[in-house]
Amino acid sequence: MSLALSPRPRANWRRLKRLLDAISGWFEYLGRLVILFSQTVVWAFVPPYGPGKAIHQLVRIGIDSLGIVSLVALFTGMIMAVQTAYQMQKVSAEMYISSLVALSLVRELGPVLTALVVAGRAGGAVTAEIASMRITEQIDALRALAVNPIKYLVVPRFVAFLVGLPVLVIIANMIGIMGGYYVCVYNLSIPSQIYINTAFSSIMFKDLVISLVKSITFAVIIAMISCEEGLNASGGAEGVGAATMRSVVLSFITIIAADWVLSTIFYFVF
DSSP states (O other): OOOOOOHHHHHHHHHHHHHHHHHHHHHHHHHHHHHHHHHHHHHHTSSOOOHHHHHHHHHHHTGGGHHHHHHHHHHHHHHHHHHHHHHHGGGTOGGGHHHHHHHHIIIIIHHHHHHHHHIIIIIHHHHHHHHHHHHTTHHHHHHHTTOOHIIIIIHHHHHHHHHHHHHHHHHHHHHHHHHHHHHHHHTSOOOHHHHHHHHHHSOOHHHHHHHHHHHHHHHHHHHHHHHHHHHTOOSHHHHHHHHHHHHHHHHHHHHHHHHHHHHHIIIIIO
């Protein structure tokens, strides 16, 4: 009697093995991110601090991203107002459009869209820059000179993301609300004072805390994934492109997943 597996059980076993390998790979990657994060936090408090490097990265990550973030936020607020008005006009509740626009932006769309834009623009650039240094052995040269790559490369970018992204989210929220203001006041003939009073009176302290926590969490995610992919790039110019692509894709997926987790915690636990 043959003990060999038939083709179907062997195929099922291969699929199960691939699934288990993928799950173990995700946990291994998450572990590397946690280790990098802990090392970054430790080195951030080790002198010399070098604020000039962090300010330089803040300009590249924050200020240089302000234009595209503002544009996305403006059109998001306008689109939210138009789509909400389509339903609200059916029940003669146009005055509540401003509340829905403001709450949607502050709680969800502001932090998430800003993080996605920054991940695509600045996160990819950070990965490409560090990956190029890795490929050309500049990181090995830093180690040869007794310079810690995490202290020299990761910490300034981490601080820049941590400071820049929350500020960008605040600006995006305000611009998005103003985009809704334009639609409601000039297209729907809602009085200006009513829109402003209703929009800002609907935002509670908890909503601001949620927006801040999400923006800080997303900043950590983008910084860690971007730097991790750059530090582990290999394979020449093709490897730089592959690392940049993985950085952007993984940042997008992780930001959306983290947003779901944080939303669930804030609205069902607290």
